[in-house]
Amino acid sequence: MNHDTDVLSAARNWRLDDVEVRSVSDVLETGFASDVLTPEQLKSRLSKSVWKSLKATLEGSAPLDSAVADTVALAxxxxxxxxxxxxxxxxFHPLTGITAEKHDSFISPTSDGGAIATFSGKELIQAEPDASSFPSGGLRATFEARGYTAWDPTSPAFIMRHANGATLCIPTAFASWTGEALDLKTPLLRSIEALNKSVMSALSLFGHFESKRVSSTLGAEQEYFLIAEEYYYRRPDLVMSGRTLFGAKPPKGQELEDHYFGAIPDRVLSFMTDAEHQMYALGIPVKTRHNEVAPGQFEIAPIFEHSNLAADHQQLIMQVLSNTARKYGLVCLLHEKPFAGVNGSGKHCNWSMGTDIGLNLLEPGDTPHENMQFLFFCSAVIKAVDEHQDLLRVSVAAAGNDHRLGANEAPPAIISIFLGDELTDIYDRLSSGQGGRGTEAGLLGLGSPVLPPLPRHAGDRNRTSPFAFTGNKFEFRAVGSSQSISFPITVLNTIAADAVEKLTAQLQEKVDAGQSFEDAIAEVVKSTYEQHRRIVFNGDGYSAEWHEEAERRGLLNLRTSLDAFGKLADEKNVHLFEKFGVLTPREVEARQEVMYEQYFKTVNIEGETTEYIAQTMIVPAAAKYLGDLSAVKTPSRALDGVATEVASVTDELYDALQILRAQNQELGGESAHEKAFHMRDKVLPAMIAVRTAADKLERLVADEHWPLPSYRQMLFVK
Structure with a gap:
C-alpha cells in the first residue's frame, strides 16, 4: 500500500460540482426558509376561518378539526x-437518536389508466410505520408491529432536496398502538407544556399578564471533525463505529494551539458555505462557524429558537453536514471521540425560558441585584440542577460520550453550575443580608490610545463547567456531539417546571400569610440559594481537588454511562415524569432498557471490529514486515533489534487479542443490563490492551506495510 499516493489523492480528490454561488442578498431576498412551509406561507394559502381554527390548534387551545386538516393538506x-x-x-425521532422516514409518492393511479397527485388530511395527520424494528425497551414485541406517526403542527413542514428530486417532510410524533411514546419528540412536547403551566403560574404572582405562553428556547452548538474520504473508507473502525479504535499519537496534535479560531482551509470553508446555504433554505438560523481546538475539528452554531423547532433543526444540521461533506471529498465525523489524544466533540445547548412576547426570564438586565423576577427563576434553575443532578447526567449518558466526559477537554461527569463572579456575589450578599451589588463590570483598558476601552463582563466564562450561566441563558455543555438534544432538553424543561412550581407555592404561601410580596420573594430566593449553593462551583472542573471537594459536598460523580443509567428509574424520577405527564412509569423503564441495549450494542460492535482489524490487518502487517527483515542477509544489529522488538510487541498483541476474542464471545449474560456491564468491565479493557500493543507496532512497522491511515494523515490533510 502506497500511503504517499493516498496522501496526494486525499489532498487533490475534491472538486466543486453543481455548487451554486449565492450572496447574502440572495439569502435575504429569496433564500432563507425558502424550503419551509412557514406559518406565514401557510396562512396565505388558507381561508381566514381555516387559518383561525388551525391557529387555535397551534396555540394549544383547540383540537385539530378533520375538515381543517383536509384543507391544510391540500395547501x-x-x-x-x-x-x-x-x-x-x-x-420522526425514534429512540435510535437519529431521524426516520418512510416516503410515499403523491402519485396515485386512476381507473382510466392515468394518475393524479393526491394527499388527504388523513394522510397528513397520521401514518402507520412499522414499530417493531425500532428500539422500544419492551413496549413493543417483534410481532406487535403497529405504530403511528402523528403530525406535529407546531413544527413546520419542509422540503429535503437530493440530487434527483425533493421530498416533503412533515414533522411528527411516534407512538405505539397502545399509546406509549416511542420517540423523543413526544416527551419533549409534553415537557414544554409542563414548563409553560408552571412558569405562567409564577408570572401571575409577579403581575405579568401580557404573556399567554412560555416555552424553553435553545441554541445548540455543534462540533464535528472532517477527514478526507479516502482515509475514511480505509478505516473499518470509522465505518463501523464512528471512532478510531487504533491510532498512535502523531508528533503534532493540538499542543501548539494553532488550530483554534485559525484560518479556515479553503476546502472546508467551501463545504461550510454550501452547508449553510442549505440550512438557510431550511430555516435553520445558523450564525457562527470556526475552527475548534483539535486539528480537523470545527463548529457551527445557530441562534435561539423554540426548543421543539431547535431539536428538529439540530437533527437537520447533522444530516446536512454529513451529506454535504461527501460533495467535497470529505466525511463528517459526529462521534464524541473519533480520535484519541485530541479534544472530542460536544453539543453545547444554550437553554433559557421565554414568553410569547419575547421576554427572556433569564435576562438579568443592568441591575440584576434588583431584578427579583430574574433571581427567582435563576434560583429555580439552581434548585432544579441540584435536586436532579442524576437526571441531567443520565440525559447525556452514552457509550460515545464516556470517552469525552471528564477528559481534559470536556465538562466532568460531576454536574455543577457556574454562575460567574457577579451573580455569585449577588446571591452571597442576599444570603448574608447585605444586599446590593459588589462586583461591577466596568471598562477594560487595553493600554493603547488607538484601541477603544471595552465593556468588561462582571464574570469570566468557564469552559470546564457542565452547566454554566453565560449572560442570559444556561449552557449545558455536557451533551455529546452525536446525541439528539431532545432528551436533555426534556429533562431540563421538566426539572425546571418542578422547581418553579415548588418555589411558586412557597411564595404564594408567604403572601397568603400576610407577608409583603417583596419580602416574600427575597426570602424564597435567599433560602433556595442557601439550600442548594453546594451545586455552584466557579473553579476548575478538571482539577483533582474539585473531585474531592464535590465528594465532600455530597454531589454525584457518575463516571460512566452505566453508573448513570440505573438512576433514571429511581422512584423520585419516575414520580417526577409522571407528575408532569412527560413520561409514564412504563415509558421511563422502556427508555432505561433502550439505554442499556444501545450501550451494549455500541461497545459490542467496537469489540468485534477491534478483533477483526487486529487479526486480519495488523498482525499480518507485522508478520510481513518481519518477513522483510528476515530476508535481509547482511548481518545488522539494527535490523536484529528491530525484528526482536516487532516480534515481542506482536506477541503482546496476539496475547491481548486472545483475551478480547474470549470476551467478545462471552457477552456476559442474557439481559441487555448484564451484557452492558460485561462490555464496560471486560470488553473495553480488553480492547484497550489490544490497541496499546497495536499502537506500539504502528511506531515500529514500516509505513508501507501499515494497513491503516495514520492520525498524522487524517487530522492534517485537508
Whole structure:
C-alpha cells in the first residue's frame, strides 16, 4: 500500500460540482426558509376561518378539526409540488437518536389508466410505520408491529432536496398502538407544556399578564471533525463505529494551539458555505462557524429558537453536514471521540425560558441585584440542577460520550453550575443580608490610545463547567456531539417546571400569610440559594481537588454511562415524569432498557471490529514486515533489534487479542443490563490492551506495510 499516493489523492480528490454561488442578498431576498412551509406561507394559502381554527390548534387551545386538516393538506401538497417534491414522508425521532422516514409518492393511479397527485388530511395527520424494528425497551414485541406517526403542527413542514428530486417532510410524533411514546419528540412536547403551566403560574404572582405562553428556547452548538474520504473508507473502525479504535499519537496534535479560531482551509470553508446555504433554505438560523481546538475539528452554531423547532433543526444540521461533506471529498465525523489524544466533540445547548412576547426570564438586565423576577427563576434553575443532578447526567449518558466526559477537554461527569463572579456575589450578599451589588463590570483598558476601552463582563466564562450561566441563558455543555438534544432538553424543561412550581407555592404561601410580596420573594430566593449553593462551583472542573471537594459536598460523580443509567428509574424520577405527564412509569423503564441495549450494542460492535482489524490487518502487517527483515542477509544489529522488538510487541498483541476474542464471545449474560456491564468491565479493557500493543507496532512497522491511515494523515490533510 502506497500511503504517499493516498496522501496526494486525499489532498487533490475534491472538486466543486453543481455548487451554486449565492450572496447574502440572495439569502435575504429569496433564500432563507425558502424550503419551509412557514406559518406565514401557510396562512396565505388558507381561508381566514381555516387559518383561525388551525391557529387555535397551534396555540394549544383547540383540537385539530378533520375538515381543517383536509384543507391544510391540500395547501401543503400544492406548495410541495411547486417546490418540486414527488414524495412526502412523516419525519420522526425514534429512540435510535437519529431521524426516520418512510416516503410515499403523491402519485396515485386512476381507473382510466392515468394518475393524479393526491394527499388527504388523513394522510397528513397520521401514518402507520412499522414499530417493531425500532428500539422500544419492551413496549413493543417483534410481532406487535403497529405504530403511528402523528403530525406535529407546531413544527413546520419542509422540503429535503437530493440530487434527483425533493421530498416533503412533515414533522411528527411516534407512538405505539397502545399509546406509549416511542420517540423523543413526544416527551419533549409534553415537557414544554409542563414548563409553560408552571412558569405562567409564577408570572401571575409577579403581575405579568401580557404573556399567554412560555416555552424553553435553545441554541445548540455543534462540533464535528472532517477527514478526507479516502482515509475514511480505509478505516473499518470509522465505518463501523464512528471512532478510531487504533491510532498512535502523531508528533503534532493540538499542543501548539494553532488550530483554534485559525484560518479556515479553503476546502472546508467551501463545504461550510454550501452547508449553510442549505440550512438557510431550511430555516435553520445558523450564525457562527470556526475552527475548534483539535486539528480537523470545527463548529457551527445557530441562534435561539423554540426548543421543539431547535431539536428538529439540530437533527437537520447533522444530516446536512454529513451529506454535504461527501460533495467535497470529505466525511463528517459526529462521534464524541473519533480520535484519541485530541479534544472530542460536544453539543453545547444554550437553554433559557421565554414568553410569547419575547421576554427572556433569564435576562438579568443592568441591575440584576434588583431584578427579583430574574433571581427567582435563576434560583429555580439552581434548585432544579441540584435536586436532579442524576437526571441531567443520565440525559447525556452514552457509550460515545464516556470517552469525552471528564477528559481534559470536556465538562466532568460531576454536574455543577457556574454562575460567574457577579451573580455569585449577588446571591452571597442576599444570603448574608447585605444586599446590593459588589462586583461591577466596568471598562477594560487595553493600554493603547488607538484601541477603544471595552465593556468588561462582571464574570469570566468557564469552559470546564457542565452547566454554566453565560449572560442570559444556561449552557449545558455536557451533551455529546452525536446525541439528539431532545432528551436533555426534556429533562431540563421538566426539572425546571418542578422547581418553579415548588418555589411558586412557597411564595404564594408567604403572601397568603400576610407577608409583603417583596419580602416574600427575597426570602424564597435567599433560602433556595442557601439550600442548594453546594451545586455552584466557579473553579476548575478538571482539577483533582474539585473531585474531592464535590465528594465532600455530597454531589454525584457518575463516571460512566452505566453508573448513570440505573438512576433514571429511581422512584423520585419516575414520580417526577409522571407528575408532569412527560413520561409514564412504563415509558421511563422502556427508555432505561433502550439505554442499556444501545450501550451494549455500541461497545459490542467496537469489540468485534477491534478483533477483526487486529487479526486480519495488523498482525499480518507485522508478520510481513518481519518477513522483510528476515530476508535481509547482511548481518545488522539494527535490523536484529528491530525484528526482536516487532516480534515481542506482536506477541503482546496476539496475547491481548486472545483475551478480547474470549470476551467478545462471552457477552456476559442474557439481559441487555448484564451484557452492558460485561462490555464496560471486560470488553473495553480488553480492547484497550489490544490497541496499546497495536499502537506500539504502528511506531515500529514500516509505513508501507501499515494497513491503516495514520492520525498524522487524517487530522492534517485537508
Amino acid at each position: 401543503m401538497k400544492s406548495w410541495a409540488l411547486e417546490k418540486g417534491a414527488t414524495h412526502y414522508t412523516h419525519w
